[in-house]
Amino acid sequence: xxHDTDESKVxxxxxxxxxxxxxxxxxxxxxxxxxxxxxCHRPRDSLFSWSSGFDNFTGLVNWGxxxxxxGGFRLVLENFIKYGIRVDPVQWFVxxxxxxxxxxxxxxLLVLYSIVPIxxxxxxxxxxxxxxxxxxxxxxxHVVNILVLVLIPMVVIHVKGQAFSLVGAMTVCFVYxxxxxxxxxxxxxxxxxxxxxxxxxxxxxxxxxxxxAQLQNDQSxxxxxxxxxxxxxxxxxxxxxVHYPDNLHLKDLFYFLLAPTLCYELNFPRTSRIRxxxxxKRILEVVIGVHIVMGLFQQWMIPSVKNSLVxxxxxDLTKMTERLLKLAIPNHLMWLCFFYLTFHSFLNLMGELxxxxxxxxxxxxxxxxxxxxxxxxxxxxxxKWCVRHLYIPVVEMGYSRISASVFVFFxxxxxxxxxxxxxxxxxKIWAFMGMMAQIPLSFVSKFMEKQYGARCGNIVVWASIIxxxxxxxxxxxxxxxxxxxxxxxx
Amino acid sequence: xxHDTDESKVxxxxxxxxxxxxxxxxxxxxxxxxxxxxxCHRPRDSLFSWSSGFDNFTGLVNWGxxxxxxGGFRLVLENFIKYGIRVDPVQWFVxxxxxxxxxxxxxxLLVLYSIVPIxxxxxxxxxxxxxxxxxxxxxxxHVVNILVLVLIPMVVIHVKGQAFSLVGAMTVCFVYxxxxxxxxxxxxxxxxxxxxxxxxxxxxxxxxxxxxAQLQNDQSxxxxxxxxxxxxxxxxxxxxxVHYPDNLHLKDLFYFLLAPTLCYELNFPRTSRIRxxxxxKRILEVVIGVHIVMGLFQQWMIPSVKNSLVxxxxxDLTKMTERLLKLAIPNHLMWLCFFYLTFHSFLNLMGELxxxxxxxxxxxxxxxxxxxxxxxxxxxxxxKWCVRHLYIPVVEMGYSRISASVFVFFxxxxxxxxxxxxxxxxxKIWAFMGMMAQIPLSFVSKFMEKQYGARCGNIVVWASIIxxxxxxxxxxxxxxxxxxxxxxxx
Numbered sequence: 001x002x003h004d005t006d007e008s009k010v011x012x013x014x015x016x017x018x019x020x021x022x023x024x025x026x027x028x029x030x031x032x033x034x035x036x037x038x039x040c041h042r043p044r045d046s047l048f049s050w051s052s053g054f055d056n057f058t059g060l061v062n063w064g065x066x067x068x069x070x071g072g073f074r075l076v077l078e079n080f081i082k083y084g085i086r087v088d089p090v091q092w093f094v095x096x097x098x099x100x101x102x103x104x105x106x107x108x109l110l111v112l113y114s115i116v117p118i119x120x121x122x123x124x125x126x127x128x129x130x131x132x133x134x135x136x137x138x139x140x141x142h143v144v145n146i147l148v149l150v151l152i153p154m155v156v157i158h159v160k161g162q163a164f165s166l167v168g169a170m171t172v173c174f175v176y177x178x179x180x181x182x183x184x185x186x187x188x189x190x191x192x193x194x195x196x197x198x199x200x201x202x203x204x205x206x207x208x209x210x211x212x213a214q215l216q217n218d219q220s221x222x223x224x225x226x227x228x229x230x231x232x233x234x235x236x237x238x239x240x241x242v243h244y245p246d247n248l249h250l251k252d253l254f255y256f257l258l259a260p261t262l263c264y265e266l267n268f269p270r271t272s273r274i275r276x277x278x279x280x281k282r283i284l285e286v287v288i289g290v291h292i293v294m295g296l297f298q299q300w301m302i303p304s305v306k307n308s309l310v311x312x313x314x315x316d317l318t319k320m321t322e323r324l325l326k327l328a329i330p331n332h333l334m335w336l337c338f339f340y341l342t343f344h345s346f347l348n349l350m351g352e353l354x355x356x357x358x359x360x361x362x363x364x365x366x367x368x369x370x371x372x373x374x375x376x377x378x379x380x381x382x383x384k385w386c387v388r389h390l391y392i393p394v395v396e397m398g399y400s401r402i403s404a405s406v407f408v409f410f411x412x413x414x415x416x417x418x419x420x421x422x423x424x425x426x427x428k429i430w431a432f433m434g435m436m437a438q439i440p441l442s443f444v445s446k447f448m449e450k451q452y453g454a455r456c457g458n459i460v461v462w463a464s465i466i467x468x469x470x471x472x473x474x475x476x477x478x479x480x481x482x483x484x485x486x487x488x489x490x
Numbered sequence: 491x492x493h494d495t496d497e498s499k500v501x502x503x504x505x506x507x508x509x510x511x512x513x514x515x516x517x518x519x520x521x522x523x524x525x526x527x528x529x530c531h532r533p534r535d536s537l538f539s540w541s542s543g544f545d546n547f548t549g550l551v552n553w554g555x556x557x558x559x560x561g562g563f564r565l566v567l568e569n570f571i572k573y574g575i576r577v578d579p580v581q582w583f584v585x586x587x588x589x590x591x592x593x594x595x596x597x598x599l600l601v602l603y604s605i606v607p608i609x610x611x612x613x614x615x616x617x618x619x620x621x622x623x624x625x626x627x628x629x630x631x632h633v634v635n636i637l638v639l640v641l642i643p644m645v646v647i648h649v650k651g652q653a654f655s656l657v658g659a660m661t662v663c664f665v666y667x668x669x670x671x672x673x674x675x676x677x678x679x680x681x682x683x684x685x686x687x688x689x690x691x692x693x694x695x696x697x698x699x700x701x702x703a704q705l706q707n708d709q710s711x712x713x714x715x716x717x718x719x720x721x722x723x724x725x726x727x728x729x730x731x732v733h734y735p736d737n738l739h740l741k742d743l744f745y746f747l748l749a750p751t752l753c754y755e756l757n758f759p760r761t762s763r764i765r766x767x768x769x770x771k772r773i774l775e776v777v778i779g780v781h782i783v784m785g786l787f788q789q790w791m792i793p794s795v796k797n798s799l800v801x802x803x804x805x806d807l808t809k810m811t812e813r814l815l816k817l818a819i820p821n822h823l824m825w826l827c828f829f830y831l832t833f834h835s836f837l838n839l840m841g842e843l844x845x846x847x848x849x850x851x852x853x854x855x856x857x858x859x860x861x862x863x864x865x866x867x868x869x870x871x872x873x874k875w876c877v878r879h880l881y882i883p884v885v886e887m888g889y890s891r892i893s894a895s896v897f898v899f900f901x902x903x904x905x906x907x908x909x910x911x912x913x914x915x916x917x918k919i920w921a922f923m924g925m926m927a928q929i930p931l932s933f934v935s936k937f938m939e940k941q942y943g944a945r946c947g948n949i950v951v952w953a954s955i956i957x958x959x960x961x962x963x964x965x966x967x968x969x970x971x972x973x974x975x976x977x978x979x980x
Contacts, residue, residue: 036686036734037679038754040878043847047854048834061858064554066956067819071561074815081812128824189527196526223698244526261881265529322571344538357540366549388530408595458552466556 018191075329083303087295110156111175117149121183122253124188129245142187150180154422163423169423177415179383181214182257185264188389193244193266242266259356260347264386268358278335279352285345293337305477312478335469343379369457370445371438371464386412409439420476426483430475434468493790506695520578565819573793577785597658601665603872611673612743615680632677640670644912649916659913667905671875672747675754678879683756684733732756749846751839752875759847769842783827790820796968802968817960821947825959833869858936859947861928876902899929910966916973920965924958 045052104202124141133141153176157169164172242252247266256264261455304327311319341360351359363377376383386408393402413435420431441464491648535542617623623631643666647659654662733741737756763940794817801809830853853867866873878942884894903925903979910921930956939947 014951036683037755037757038682038878039757040753040874041751041755041759041848043759043761044850044852046834046838046849048830049849054854056854056857059553059854059858059948059952062945063856063952064558065951066949067822068558068561069555070815070818070956071558074812075816077808077812081809092679192528193526261531263530265527265531267527269531269533271533316532318567319571322564322567325560325567328560332557344536348539350538357533359536360534361536364537364544364546365550366553367546368549384530388528455552458549459556462553462556466560484876 004394021341053199066354072329079300083299086299086302088292088298089294091298092291092294106156106160106163107165107172110153110172113152114149114175117145118179118183118253118257119250120145121186122248122250125187126248127188128194129248146180146187149183150176150418151205152176154418157422164423166423168407169327169425173419173422178262179257181262181382182264185262185385185389186253186256188393189264189266190248192243193247197244228263255354258350260350260361260381261356261358262381263388270355271352271357273357274352276354279349282345282349282352286341286349289337289341289345293334293341296330296334296337301327301334304330305474308474309478309481310475313482324467324470326476327474328466329471331465331473335465339378347381367458368461369449369454372446373459374461374465375438382412409435412444424476424480426476426479428476428479428480430472434472437468495502509771520846562819565868569790569793573789576792577789578787579784581788582781582784596646596650596653597655597662600643600662603642604639604665604669607635608669608673608743608747609740610635611676612738612740615677615739618684619738623802636670636673636677639673640666640908642666644908648914654913659915660909662910663909667909668752669747670754671872672754675752675875675879676743676746678883679754679756680734680738681725682738687734709782713787744812749844750838750840750851751846751848752871753878761842761847764842764845769839772835772839772842776831776839779827779831779835783824783831786820786824786827791817791824794820795964798964799971801970803972814957814960814964817964818956821963822956822962829868837871842901857942857948858951859939861932861951862936864951864955865928872902896929899925914965914966914970916968916969918961918966922967924962927958 021061055105121142124133124138126147128135128138153169153172157164157172161285175223244266259268261268266281302321308323308327311323339362347361348359350356360380362380365374365378368374390408390411391404394407395401399407413432416435417432418430421427441460444459445460445464508528510583537544550944611632614623614628618625619627635942643662647654647662686930734756745758751758794813796812798810798817801813838849840846841849850870852870855864855868858864858867880898880901881894884897885891903922906925907919907922907928911917933946935954937952938950
């Protein structure tokens, strides 16, 4: 109840929230000063009454922010009081290297083996380019090679399951998935190039030279746009463009396999230099970030998931919901960390090292107003691949856009299931179902967006991100424990 | 990965987040369409890189809102799982009526006794007005009467402590505090009026009639402003104004004592009718709200406060902080409910019943950017009283504004301590200290506001509201238990 210095000048005037009515009253209060009882009341409404017309509640955003911070801090304290410090870096090393005692390094061997299908792929391409191999025969070899590639981890991990650690098996599946997508792209782009190459060989030399001039013009135009990454490219001399058969060698293929993209092209946009401060920041982020995620996992995720086991077996709905919500917070935090580390820190690190200048690894999915937009923006490499190598080819084959979309969703659901079921060795369909559930969810979110505005659609998207994942994790964990350690629940 | 229908038209153009660089690239991409490998990469930065210039994170507000809702819902579930249903309406009745077995109703008797000082006050005023009692003698009686009024609960509860329940004692202290403030106002306003009345009696009749005309003109001007409450007043006939000695009767005094204000004046602004829907809404809010607050108290506050006892005795800092943060949430929620119920529902209900049209019971304290503003806006009746009857008179007596402010803070701190210590029968100084701590806090919040912007000042205000109260509650509870049930901790 302390007062500003000007308060006694205008005696009964409030300093806050000056309304229209108050302006009128100022004149009136001057008249009333002559009254002996110094009146200080006048007719007006409370701010919460509709008739007051008051609607300034900006302070509540800060209130929400503060409650969230305090709640988070309390959860951290509660966790430490309950479980003590569980972070154990030695354990990380064991888990990360994926060593099982006396079994050697099967994961590492399997990753190294992936060179074989890669080399086969390149050989076939060279054969096709020099017309040693027939077009149809080459394509059959490619398809078989790529299908075998994706089947190898399934078969090996199924047969020699005991030799693989969980993290090791996951890494293998992840690497083989990415290889599958990259090789599909490589083969398809080379097919496009070969088709045009053969056509242009049939035509006169005059037309071909125009085509080359146009390409070089295009390349110089490419160097002026962009700001941060592109600035280096501006100083660059215009390099000669690589044309079709010249790209078919091992160095070019390995550059593509390491580059942070799933879509092959002959002349990737390049930066002229490596920005050292940028590189060091990204390396630090990856190193520190991985430790934070591992620490969170040991300290927060594992106890929460373990505690959820019994409620999920007993199908106790109240406790299940409580556990789900409790698990949702650390899981969501870890997912956010994982997203930043993978899509910003790691892919930018790879891009910087490889002079790769297209850093569009994610778009603003946090503002997505429906599920479709979210899936189109959170993982740009996969989205670009799906559009370029699946959706458009299927549409060009004459199918409708809706069936092309459903096809893309099916393939995507298959790979989600693949990445989870193979390492866990439990062939449940929760991940597949989770992906397919996005189709009805997409209708719900679009309905909410149209009916109740963009804000509501955005909330549905966030809810599906925050709650969907821990639900799937708990279902898998439950089934995994029941399959492998049935006696725990007894 | 489903797609909009126009997406295949502009093949490699992203639908989201169109940047300046992208506009340039559109032209370029048309040139590049002729290339056989369908290039889909171009130099650009990731959105999280500073060089991208991207800053649209509006979705994160929804994210915060959702996490807050989920966290709250989980806390409710956890509470029910841990403690079961503790809500017991029979207990409320026992607590609310404040009955102690075989002790009668001391609280009710004490509240009824307050009529005695009220009647004494009115008698003295009448005596002063008719010049039966000397001015100085009357003032001495007034001061003694008002001081005795505020001392009665202290003495009675101290002497007959065992006969009072906690809620009963609190009600008594609260009623006597309000009576103290109202009677101070009544006596002071009558003093102002009497001074002018005596002056005008000495002057000629001509000047007095002008004064009356001016007052009536003012009254008709008063009826046009305001919207909701005032609309009733517009249709009203202009009533005759009450002048000084005519106001001194029991009906007028009791109207003031029941009216939702602490500042007396001879002619309160009135509404012409009772809005029935408004009244029913407010009654329902009070009835339902009291039940919600009582339920929250039994189910959430009592277990949290009890659990905090041992950590606070052992001075275990980590557990103390965790308990404090855990207690802060239900305490803050209850405070918000209490605020709404008291300052909006109950005071509007009283105002509506009494045709009292000034409903300015609170201002927008939730937007307050420093502690001063918060104290000036959250409780308007007390703030108005302090300015009109304490701050301005002290300044007019010739003291500086700063000493007047400190004086107001001291009185306010005394009454905060009074309202807590007397019912708890533990004369600690936590509430007094809490109020006095507002002075340094006010400097901190003003510094934060100037240094880091209004947002930061608002966060400091919210933090002091959310954390200050539970800290004081736990300290009082701790001392209360140690004083009265020392064996609990053994």
